[in-house]
Every structure is written in structure tokens, then in C-alpha cells.
Amino acid sequence: ALDYKTAFDEGYAFKKEMEACNFERPNTNHLFKKYTLPSAILKYYQYLSGSHELAHLQKHVSSAYRDECIRYCRYFLNVLKQRVDIEKFDVVETTDIDVANFYTWANDKYSGKTFNKMLNELKAFYKFLIKVEKIKMENPFETYQPKQVELSEIKSLSKSEFDKIIDAIETGSKFKIDSKGGKKTMYWPQLKEVFKLFLLTGGRREEVLSLRWSQLQYYEDGLCFFNIDNLKVNRANKTKVVKSKSKKRLIAVNNDLMDLLIELGYEHKKNSTDFIIYPERTCTIKTLMDRISKSFTHYKEQANVNSEVSLKNLRKTYFTWLRVVMDKQTGLLSSHSSEEVLERHYIDPTVLSAVEKAVLKLKVFG
Numbered sequence: 330a331l332d333y334k335t336a337f338d339e340g341y342a343f344k345k346e347m348e349a350c351n352f353e354r355p356n357t358n359h360l361f362k363k364y365t366l367p368s369a370i371l372k373y374y375q376y377l378s379g380s381h382e383l384a385h386l387q388k389h390v391s392s393a394y395r396d397e398c399i400r401y402c403r404y405f406l407n408v409l410k411q412r413v414d415i416e417k418f419d420v421v422e423t424t425d426i427d428v429a430n431f432y433t434w435a436n437d438k439y440s441g442k443t444f445n446k447m448l449n450e451l452k453a454f455y456k457f458l459i460k461v462e463k464i465k466m467e468n469p470f471e472t473y474q475p476k477q478v479e480l481s482e483i484k485s486l487s488k489s490e491f492d493k494i495i496d497a498i499e500t501g502s503k504f505k506i507d508s509k510g511g512k513k514t515m516y517w518p519q520l521k522e523v524f525k526l527f528l529l530t531g532g533r534r535e536e537v538l539s540l541r542w543s544q545l546q547y548y549e550d551g552l553c554f555f556n557i558d559n560l561k562v563n564r565a566n567k568t569k570v571v572k573s574k575s576k577k578r579l580i581a582v583n584n585d586l587m588d589l590l591i592e593l594g595y596e597h598k599k600n601s602t603d604f605i606i607y608p609e610r611t612c613t614i615k616t617l618m619d620r621i622s623k624s625f626t627h628y629k630e631q632a633n634v635n636s637e638v639s640l641k642n643l644r645k646t647y648f649t650w651l652r653v654v655m656d657k658q659t660g661l662l663s664s665h666s667s668e669e670v671l672e673r674h675y676i677d678p679t680v681l682s683a684v685e686k687a688v689l690k691l692k693v694f695g
Contacts, residue, residue, distance in 0.1 A: 366406050366409060373457055376388055377390055381461070383461065431451075444475075485649045501632065505623075520624055529585050531644050541602055558576070622640045
């Protein structure tokens, strides 16, 4: 029997399901391997974890992506349970009916983007069984009708909306009542400064909350930038066999941002390694990210801002106005690989058509 404690992370939900199945390790000495669905999923987990016995074929992906793929396989297994005994079911017996049942189940529960991703990942799972494990079968997920995905409306905040949220920190309730009648604290020191820092840097949550004074770099003509690690790109590169040089991202310090830094103690701290915000923090970065996100949503509601925006829309707002100034060179500061990414997900076209680019300086809200 397989040692699941080493095969799966501690606490991983699927481990118990696997332990409940009495199956044996596939016999690799034979030309044709036989897999139950649970054993096939376990093999796929090992493959995505980089622990497959065929070292030249093993995959290198992030743990988050791996767990997402396995989660979709579990969903398929749970749907299949309703029709067959999964401890005896051979994966080669997967039929169009099984795919149709899963398709119907997922179609009722998930939006287009997630739905399409699930079907595509299950197609990849069976492709692994066919191409890597050499199981003789056709891919049952090879052909399916994807859902049409509507591009979400790009929403940036107006100056009046942002000002209302900032004012609500003082005038609104500091607590949120949960479903059980309990109070949850939504107010934290420096919230105004935190929200402004998000708006004026366009950074992702972890990037903004990880900013340090020592990351400031000075250039000719008085130009100043934060030179930070591009966390998203560097983490993706960690999964690659051939390692690449750590990627950096520049955040321009414009007049508005410098004013905020001065307010936060720039003259005294500019040479220190302290965090820009919450230098004496006592919680993890993940807790801080979650706390700030919930507080922003709370004070948006307290300010009666009806627009469906969240903390991430401050990033979209920043890049919308940066695009006004830098036009097609926006990617130099955004670190995005293509203009298409910016135009599809970050740039609010209503702002671009409403201003005269020629007279703008790098200033959020124009």
C-alpha cells in the first residue's frame, strides 16, 4: 500500500479519501498499466509535485496550481462515485456519459472562466495518463463545448469615491456586525495612509505591504523609484528547471507619493530597512493583507460608494492614469508582459477618452 503521509501534505483533504480506498500500487512491470481513478489522481499529484519516477518528464509547477488541479480531479471523482465503485473502476472505462455528468454538474455551479478551467485541467489529467503513463485510451475530455466568457468591466475609482472612502474611516463605524451578531474590528491605525499607498504605487497587496525604505533608489534629474522584487514573476520562475535571474519592478515616486512618504517619516527613515507601513507589525503578511482588504470593503460600504470595487481596484485606477501619461510604455513600470494584459484587465477606457494626455503629468486622478 502507498504511504500517503509522504505523498500528500499534512492536512490535505484528499488524503483521507485516498486512505479509504484499498488499491495497490500499479504494476509498472507490465506493458499495460491499470489504474483506479484514486490511484491515477495520486500519480498525477506526484507528477505535479516533481516526484515522478520518470525524472525527465516530471512537471514543475507551484504548489497552489498543483492543488487546484488535484481539486478539480477530486470533483470529477465525486461525480463519478454516483455511478460506479471507484475502488474497482479502471480509468480506461471513463465514458462520454461520465464527462457529460460532470459537465452538467459543473455547468450549474461555476461561471464560465472557472468552468472552462476545470474542463481544461481534467483534459490535462487524462493527457498525462495517456502520454506519460502510456495508458491505452482516448482522452474523454478531448472535445467539449466551453462556456462563453464575458470580459468583466474594468472599474477604476473616481477621486470623489476615493475621498469618500478616506473620510468614512473617521466618520463610519469601526466595527462590522457578523451573521451571529458579533463585532469584528474594521478600523486599524494608518488605514488612510495604507489606502493611499495602494493607490499611488499600483502595487499588489503583498508588494505594497512589503515596501521598505531601503528599496528607494535615486536617479539623475531627481527621479526616485522603489526597486522591488517582482514577486509574481519570481515565484513562477521558481517552478522552472532552468532558473532565471530574479526579476525586479520599478515603482515611480511621483509628487503625490513623495508627499505621502514625507508624511510617513521620509526624512528620518529614508536610509532605514523598516517597512514603509506598520514597521512594528506583530502579524503575518497574509493576515495583514486579509485585514486591509476587508477594511477597504467595509469603509467603501460605510461611504455609500455603490460601485462594485474592492482594494484591487486601486491598482487598476493607478495603471489607468499611468497609461494616460506613458501611453504604450506603461509596461515599463507595470511589469506586465504585454499591452493586451493591461488593456483587458487594468485600463479603464472611459478615463482614457476623457482626458487630454498632452497636458497630464504623472498624477493619479489627473
